[in-house]
Each structure stands twice: as C-alpha cells, then as structure tokens.
Amino acid sequence: MKNRIWIVCLACLWLVNNGVFSQEVSPRSVFSLNEGWECRPITTVSKKALFTPVTIPHTWNTSYSEGTILYDRKMMVYQRPLEITNAMKGKRLFLYFEGVNSAAQVFLNHRTIGEHLGGYTAFCFEITDQVKEGENLLEVWASNAYRTDILPISGDFNICGGIHRPCHLIVTGQDCISPLFYASPGVFIHQENISEKEAGIRVETHLSLKNKKEGLKLKTTVTDADNKVVANSETAVTDSIVKQPMLVNRPVLWDGKKNPYLYTVTVELYDGNQLKDRMVQRTGFRYFSADHEKGFFLNGKYLNLYGFCRHEDAKGKGSALLPEDYKMDMELIKESGATAMRLAHYPHAEPMYDLSDENGIILWTEIPMCGPGGQAFTGLVDTEGFKENARLAVKELVYQKFNHPSICFWGICNEILVSDGKKFVEYDDPIPFIKELNGLYKSIDASRLTALATCVDQSYYLGSSDLIAWNKYFGWYKDAAPSASKFFDDCKNTSKGIPVGVSEYGGGASVNHHQWPLAMEDRADSHFHPEEAQTFCHEGNWESFAKRPYLWAKFIWVFADFPSYMRQEGEVDGYNDKGLVTQDRKIKKDAFYFYKANWNLEPMVYITSRRFVKRDNPLTDIKVFTNLKEATLYINDEKIGTMKPDEMKRVIWKDIKLNEGRNTIRVEGKNGRGFLSDSCEWYYIGK
The missing domain is CATH 2.60.120.260 (Galactose-binding domain-like)
Structure with a gap:
C-alpha cells in the first residue's frame, strides 16, 4: 500500500513539474x-x-x-x-x-x-x-x-x-494578447454560420509579442452556461494574428428577452506548458435580418423591436455614472417591457452593453456624428480632421464592442442635414462621407446591419446604409399623431426596398404641468408642457406603429429627462423633458405606464393624471392603463362602472363629475383569484 502511494506521489510530482497540473493563474x-x-x-x-x-x-x-x-x-x-x-x-x-x-x-x-x-x-x-x-x-x-x-x-x-x-x-x-489594438479585448468572435443545428465561428486573436520564438501556442475554449466545453482549438503561433475556426453543435441561441443565453470564450497564450496570458469574453450565437415588408427577424422569427433612446446622464453625476446607475436604468427598461434600445448619440460605457447581453435587449449603437436638427450649426465639417476622427470612432466602437450579441445595428449618423436647395442650403454635402463610413463598418464587421437617423427627405440617404430610420415627432411639432400612419406608409413605398424604422418619436412633459380639457398645439417652444399632452402624443403614435410590423424598430425619444443647453422650453430651461422618467429616475410619467400596459405582460392597472391634484373643472375624463380583462372605477367608494380596455390597453370613463373637495379615485380589476388596484386623490376647488 505504501509503495502505491509513493508511486502516485512521484507521478503527480512529474505532472506538476511538466505543467500538466499547474494552477495556470494568468500573469495578467x-x-x-x-x-x-x-x-x-x-x-x-x-x-x-x-x-x-x-x-x-x-x-x-x-x-x-x-x-x-x-x-x-x-x-x-x-x-x-x-x-x-x-x-x-x-x-x-x-x-x-x-x-x-x-x-x-x-x-x-x-x-x-x-x-x-x-x-x-x-x-x-x-x-x-x-x-x-x-x-x-x-x-x-x-x-x-x-x-x-x-x-x-x-x-x-x-x-x-x-x-x-x-x-x-x-x-x-x-x-500577451494585445490591449493596444484600438483598446479592444484583442479577441474577436466572428459569427459566420449560425443556425439551430450548428454555430460556425472564427476566433481572431491579436497578440503583442516581445519574444518571438517557437513554442508559443494559443488555446481557445468555448464553454456553455453550465461551464461545459462545447468547442476548443489549439494553434501554433506563427504570426501576431491567430484565426481559429470552430464549430458548436446544436447551440442554444441568444434569443433576445426570451432566452439571452451566453457562452464563454477563453483564449490562452502558452509558451510550451506555461500560461503567458488569458482573455475571457462572453458572447451569444444568433442570426438576424430586417425585411422591407415584414420588419425585424431574430433567429428566423419575427421580433417586434420597440424601446427607448437613452443618454448617459444621471442627476448630480452627468455622464460619470456608477454601476448602480446602469443597473437602475436596465431595471426600468425591463419593467417597461421594451425589447430594444438605441444608445444615443455616442458609444456608451461597457456596463450597458453587458446588461443588454444578459437581459436580451437588442441594441442600436452609434458614433457621435450627430447634428442639431433644426438648430443652428451643422453636425459635419468637410475637413480631414473631422473625417479622421469619425473613422477612428467607427474602428474603436466596432472593435471594442465586437463580441456583444445584443448589438445588431451600427449607427452611422443622426440628423446630418443635406442641402436641398430649399430649407437647407448652407451645409457641406455629407452623403459621400456617410457612404464611406458605411463601407468602413462593413469592412470590419459585415455580420451586422448599418443604420442612420434622418429628420429630412430620406431620398438623399437611400443607399448610404442597410436601414433607414426617422426622427419624427407627430403630435408634438404641429402635425397630429395619426398623421404618422400615412407618413410612414409613404416612406415605405418610396424607400426602394430599404427597411424603414422609427429612430425617435415622442413629446415633452413636466410632472408639475397639467391640463384638462387638453388643447393640443405646437408645444416645441412653449414653457407649458402638460403631462397629459405627452401621453396623448404617445398614444397616437403607438396606435399607428403597432399596426405596422414592417417598421424594423420603434424608439421613443427619450428614456429619461436630461440636460441640454440648447433647450429653452418646458418647466426649466436647459433640459429636454421628453423623458418617460424624470432625470433622477424617481418618477415614471404617465406615458411610461401606457407602454408598460402594452409591452409588459405582467398584470397592472394605473390611473393617469394622478399628479393633477388641484382641479378647477368638475367634469373630467378618467383614463386608466391596464392589461387586465376589465376594470371598475370608484369615486369616494361609490361604484361608477366597469369597462374593458381597448386595443391600446386604455379604459376611459367620459365626463365624470367630481365632488367639491376631496375625491378618492380608485380603480380595481380581477387578477386570477385576487385583485389589483390603484388609487389617487384629486381636489375640486371650484371657481
């Protein structure tokens, strides 16, 4: 027995000395x-x-x-x-x-x-x-x-x-695996042939070698969510770039919110049996497309893409965000039921991409080539310095974010205006350079779709990107929200087969401003932004968009209120108040709950205009957002009536008379064996 133990010890010592059982702690x-x-x-x-x-x-x-x-x-x-x-x-x-x-x-x-x-x-x-x-x-x-x-x-x-x-x-x-290649991970997981049967990938690793010699090798391992090895490759290093094709049989596809399944790719650089460096990346295998007639498809199935444009900003922090800020935003985005997000108008910080990977949120991410829309000055200057910085931004964005499965769209520009001989005559022609950037994106990553956002005649931009999208604010800037139906149908019919989407829509709101009856008008320059107007605007737009599955995406402007020096409107100058939550994330506006009722299957009921506490009109409509089968209204515990929600998840009791003084508004509905309810208090103060 003692001899057997001694033999085993000698064998283990030999294995350790030869690196077979080394702990292989990365020197990085x-x-x-x-x-x-x-x-x-x-x-x-x-x-x-x-x-x-x-x-x-x-x-x-x-x-x-x-x-x-x-x-x-x-x-x-x-x-x-x-x-x-x-x-x-x-x-x-x-x-x-x-x-x-x-x-x-x-x-x-x-x-x-x-x-x-x-x-x-x-x-x-x-x-x-x-x-x-x-x-x-x-x-x-x-x-x-x-x-x-x-x-x-x-x-x-x-x-x-x-x-x-x-x-x-x-x-x-x-x-080492190079951190110098555009500050990227140095590891790029190319998805070349993805299906339910197999995932054909190619892992490209960039090395920085000071001691070029024989004996260096690269070991790459793909593991699933249970840490089981599903593919691996070992390649001798003969150059600073190593490409390793691999095949994963019957992969679990990254399927958006339905199943945001992630694999881990571990790349290790060895000198003989000695580990020199290690880089670990997560990714998900998926395939997608956009169709001019049918919209967006993920893994061969239609997926309705809707969600928010988001800026990096938090009250008291500006863009210097902490991990808890990203997590808070993601929780609110998940609560709304959104399936997608546009990261405006620049590459965002790494935590938001990680959270989107983990939660199945589809991303449009873009470089900071953006114009001021209808404001003064241009977003593009036809100089080599400007162009070189834009080219650099494309390379850094793509290489740094390459492995995130949530990213499906690379954004080229936002509201870069074209001189049309009428309204816009003073700008440099951006189209040749936009097309150049589109080609640059494709040369680095042909697997994803390119997109741009316009607020003017799309005919100038067609052919400059895979997809076209519009920043269009029906119901806010003069035109009524129902006009969106005809407008986007016309855009689709004249887009020459390029899929059309909505990159921005919405309207402003102060949670301290209210109005009833609502008088819709052009509120762009007004300092009165009633919450009810924003909600009405969103209801009208979404009613049009929901009936048009050909729209490859629909993005609300904007997730949260944020500071903008050019804004002199709404309750406070210097702020864009089109957010569906306040800048401090403490208040979700009425429009947020409209989308929650339509996008999130979790049962809910919500009374709108709840912050319109003091009223001088005894007659009012009472509007509720709910995805329950029906809802019952009570005022001061007196039953008013029961109604079923319409297709936009609204229940509206018309011309309800308030009592003088305090009115307790309560709405409830059956949810399985229990009930959900919501309540607020209004005061009719008389005239």
Missing part, C-alpha cells in the same frame, strides 16, 4: 486607478494652487452655471501618484482609459505618453519604458472645448468634460 493583472486623483483648471498656473480631490468617474459638468444654461467647456488637469512595485519588474504595463471627454493628453513624470481625441471610446497606452520603480506622477489633461476635429461638433445634449469613465493599469508578461 488589472488594477483600478479610480482612486487618489485630484484636479484643477489648467488656467491655474501657480504651483501653489490647490487641487480638488476627486474619484473617477468624474466630470465638472454636473450642473449649469448659476442662473444660466451655460456650462464649462474647458481643460482640466487631473493627477495622481502611480506606484510601480518590484513585482512589476520585467512585466509590460498599460494605461487603459474607458473614456475621457473629449480630448485627453496623458503624461508620466511630466513627459508625454500620448493623446486621444474622442470622449466616448476607450484608449490604451503602453508605459513599460516610461515608468520607474516606486512613485510616478500620472497626469491627464482633459478638455471638452469645442473642436471641429472631435465628434460631436454639436448636438441636443451636453458634453460632460472629465475622466468620466473608469481607468486601469494592466500588467502582463512580455508576450
């Missing part, structure tokens, strides 16, 4: 650099001037200058110590910034490391030869000043300056 380490920063304006040149301690993510644009709708567009100097330990000796060191708005100059020990133009994509610099053991001074000059060589030039939102996304120090061995 990632250290957060979010703490320990301080900043001050660059205009403060005195060495004795005080710095302000800050934590990344950070922006100096969380609010307007007092009494104005102006905000600082300037340069700020950030600095912090960077400690290089003895354990990092012989390693390679990389600074990785997830986003600095809008231009960043990076220095180490007062010497230039590099520059990055563009605030919404990541960038990475190697600093191996620029640091010393011990304490180093890391300095970043961040500027959000206007520049024509940085996108966006203009737009209906504020550009928050600063290191507004996290930053890291990456430590690797001499040979």
Whole structure:
C-alpha cells in the first residue's frame, strides 16, 4: 500500500513539474486607478494652487452655471501618484482609459505618453519604458472645448468634460494578447454560420509579442452556461494574428428577452506548458435580418423591436455614472417591457452593453456624428480632421464592442442635414462621407446591419446604409399623431426596398404641468408642457406603429429627462423633458405606464393624471392603463362602472363629475383569484 502511494506521489510530482497540473493563474493583472486623483483648471498656473480631490468617474459638468444654461467647456488637469512595485519588474504595463471627454493628453513624470481625441471610446497606452520603480506622477489633461476635429461638433445634449469613465493599469508578461489594438479585448468572435443545428465561428486573436520564438501556442475554449466545453482549438503561433475556426453543435441561441443565453470564450497564450496570458469574453450565437415588408427577424422569427433612446446622464453625476446607475436604468427598461434600445448619440460605457447581453435587449449603437436638427450649426465639417476622427470612432466602437450579441445595428449618423436647395442650403454635402463610413463598418464587421437617423427627405440617404430610420415627432411639432400612419406608409413605398424604422418619436412633459380639457398645439417652444399632452402624443403614435410590423424598430425619444443647453422650453430651461422618467429616475410619467400596459405582460392597472391634484373643472375624463380583462372605477367608494380596455390597453370613463373637495379615485380589476388596484386623490376647488 505504501509503495502505491509513493508511486502516485512521484507521478503527480512529474505532472506538476511538466505543467500538466499547474494552477495556470494568468500573469495578467488589472488594477483600478479610480482612486487618489485630484484636479484643477489648467488656467491655474501657480504651483501653489490647490487641487480638488476627486474619484473617477468624474466630470465638472454636473450642473449649469448659476442662473444660466451655460456650462464649462474647458481643460482640466487631473493627477495622481502611480506606484510601480518590484513585482512589476520585467512585466509590460498599460494605461487603459474607458473614456475621457473629449480630448485627453496623458503624461508620466511630466513627459508625454500620448493623446486621444474622442470622449466616448476607450484608449490604451503602453508605459513599460516610461515608468520607474516606486512613485510616478500620472497626469491627464482633459478638455471638452469645442473642436471641429472631435465628434460631436454639436448636438441636443451636453458634453460632460472629465475622466468620466473608469481607468486601469494592466500588467502582463512580455508576450500577451494585445490591449493596444484600438483598446479592444484583442479577441474577436466572428459569427459566420449560425443556425439551430450548428454555430460556425472564427476566433481572431491579436497578440503583442516581445519574444518571438517557437513554442508559443494559443488555446481557445468555448464553454456553455453550465461551464461545459462545447468547442476548443489549439494553434501554433506563427504570426501576431491567430484565426481559429470552430464549430458548436446544436447551440442554444441568444434569443433576445426570451432566452439571452451566453457562452464563454477563453483564449490562452502558452509558451510550451506555461500560461503567458488569458482573455475571457462572453458572447451569444444568433442570426438576424430586417425585411422591407415584414420588419425585424431574430433567429428566423419575427421580433417586434420597440424601446427607448437613452443618454448617459444621471442627476448630480452627468455622464460619470456608477454601476448602480446602469443597473437602475436596465431595471426600468425591463419593467417597461421594451425589447430594444438605441444608445444615443455616442458609444456608451461597457456596463450597458453587458446588461443588454444578459437581459436580451437588442441594441442600436452609434458614433457621435450627430447634428442639431433644426438648430443652428451643422453636425459635419468637410475637413480631414473631422473625417479622421469619425473613422477612428467607427474602428474603436466596432472593435471594442465586437463580441456583444445584443448589438445588431451600427449607427452611422443622426440628423446630418443635406442641402436641398430649399430649407437647407448652407451645409457641406455629407452623403459621400456617410457612404464611406458605411463601407468602413462593413469592412470590419459585415455580420451586422448599418443604420442612420434622418429628420429630412430620406431620398438623399437611400443607399448610404442597410436601414433607414426617422426622427419624427407627430403630435408634438404641429402635425397630429395619426398623421404618422400615412407618413410612414409613404416612406415605405418610396424607400426602394430599404427597411424603414422609427429612430425617435415622442413629446415633452413636466410632472408639475397639467391640463384638462387638453388643447393640443405646437408645444416645441412653449414653457407649458402638460403631462397629459405627452401621453396623448404617445398614444397616437403607438396606435399607428403597432399596426405596422414592417417598421424594423420603434424608439421613443427619450428614456429619461436630461440636460441640454440648447433647450429653452418646458418647466426649466436647459433640459429636454421628453423623458418617460424624470432625470433622477424617481418618477415614471404617465406615458411610461401606457407602454408598460402594452409591452409588459405582467398584470397592472394605473390611473393617469394622478399628479393633477388641484382641479378647477368638475367634469373630467378618467383614463386608466391596464392589461387586465376589465376594470371598475370608484369615486369616494361609490361604484361608477366597469369597462374593458381597448386595443391600446386604455379604459376611459367620459365626463365624470367630481365632488367639491376631496375625491378618492380608485380603480380595481380581477387578477386570477385576487385583485389589483390603484388609487389617487384629486381636489375640486371650484371657481
């Protein structure tokens, strides 16, 4: 018995020494650099001037200058110590910034490391030869000043300056999977032939090799949600780019909200049996298409795409969001029942893509080439500096987000106007460059569809992208919401076979503004934005869109209220109040519940105009959104009547007379064996 144990021990020792049973802990380490920063304006040149301690993510644009709708567009100097330990000796060191708005100059020990133009994509610099053991001074000059060589030039939102996304120090061995290739993961999972029977993929890995020699190999493993290996490949490294085709039999498809199934792809670089680096990526296998007549299809089945346009903004934080902010937004998006989201008008931070992957939300994501619509100035300048920054934005967006299955649409531009000889005559012709960017997208990733958003005659843009979409605000800017039916039917009939969608629609609302009877009018420049008008606008639009499955997507403008310096309307200047939730996410407006009733199968009942508490008209309609079979109305516990909802999930009791003083409004409906109810209080104060 003792001899057997001794033999087993010797065998195990041999296996360990030969790397077979090595723990294979990746030599790559990632250290957060979010703490320990301080900043001050660059205009403060005195060495004795005080710095302000800050934590990344950070922006100096969380609010307007007092009494104005102006905000600082300037340069700020950030600095912090960077400690290089003895354990990092012989390693390679990389600074990785997830986003600095809008231009960043990076220095180490007062010497230039590099520059990055563009605030919404990541960038990475190697600093191996620029640091010393011990304490180093890391300095970043961040500027959000206007520049024509940085996108966006203009737009209906504020550009928050600063290191507004996290930053890291990456430590690797001499040979590694490259973090320098457009600050991407260095691993790209090409989906080339996906079906219910098999998933044909090609994993492309970019390496950065300091010690090119024989014996390097790349091991790539695909595991399912139960951590079971479903495919693997081992390839000798002969070049800095390694391509590994693989086949997954009978894959579980990523199927949107129905089943957002994710696989894990692990890529490992070995020197013999010694692990040199490891990169792990998640992805989901799916195929999709858009049809001019029938709309969007995921995995061969029709999927009705509807949801929100979303900006990166939170009250008191600007675009310097924290993990809980992304999670809160995703929970609200899920509550509404949305199936899709348009990330406007720039690449968003990584957590929102991860959450969309995990929750099955289809994404349209775009570069910051956006115009101001009907406002002054243009969104495109026909200069090489502008064009080069746009090309860079495309490459960084695609390479950095390549593996996210939620992304189905790459966005080229938003409201870049064409001179038509009538209304718009002063702009550079954007069409040739839009077509160039479309070709660039396709050259990098032919598997996804390209899209653009227009607010003017689509005929100029046809052929510039796979899909066309409209920013059209029926019911808000003069035209009544029912006009949307004829408009989009006409667009479909004249789009030359290109699928047509809705990239923006909606209207503004203050939760403190109310009106009954409702007088619909052009409210674009009004400071009175009653909540009831927004709801009416959305009801009319959705009634048209719901009957038109050929619309490949329908995106509400906008998910949440947000600051925009160009807005002088609504309750507060400097804010776009078209959100369906307030900027602080504390109040969901009436229109939010309209969509929840129509999109979310979870039983619900909701009384509209609930915040219209003090009333001077005794007669009113009482409108309820519900997906129950019927609802019963009570006023001060007196039963008024029972009604069934219409096809838009509305129940409306007409011309209900309120009692003078307090009126307790209650609505209830049967839900299985129980009841759901909602209530509020209104006061008729008389005249």
